Amino acid sequence: xxxxxxxxxxxxxxxxxxxxxxxxxxxxxxxxxxxxxxxxxxxxxxxxxxxxxxxxxxxxxxxxxxxxxxxxxxxxxxxxxxxxxxxxxxxxxxxxxxxxxxxxxxxxxxxxxx
Numbered sequence: 001x002x003x004x005x006x007x008x009x010x011x012x013x014x015x016x017x018x019x020x021x022x023x024x025x026x027x028x029x030x031x032x033x034x035x036x037x038x039x040x041x042x043x044x045x046x047x048x049x050x051x052x053x054x055x056x057x058x059x060x061x062x063x064x065x066x067x068x069x070x071x072x073x074x075x076x077x078x079x080x081x082x083x084x085x086x087x088x089x090x091x092x093x094x095x096x097x098x099x100x101x102x103x104x105x106x107x108x109x110x111x112x113x114x
Contacts, residue, residue: 023038024039024069029063046060
């Protein structure tokens with residue numbers, strides 16, 4: 001039962017992640033910068049791009065720099081790590097839990113009383 005709930009949580013979290021961003025920033029030799037460009041294909045010596053629904057071709061020689069435009073994936077990875085760690089911890093701690101005894105044992109069933 002617990003394993004099924006953990007797997008369901010991981011499945012929901014994986015589906016909630018956004019789709020991969022295909023946005024690029026292209027700097028041209030003339031100094032123009034094209035932002036939020038989607039790369040289509042390369043034909044001969046030109047690159048087909050689409051920007052705001054319009055497709056156009058740019059000579060490869062005219063391109064000075066290309067970089068991915070988008071947010072860092074750091075926090076997305078941190079969230080996945082948090083979910084994976086929590087799932088692993090619950091899978092290990094759930095079956096191996098033993099009630100604490102001794103002078104410093106706290107019973108959560110009685111509201112954390114000593």
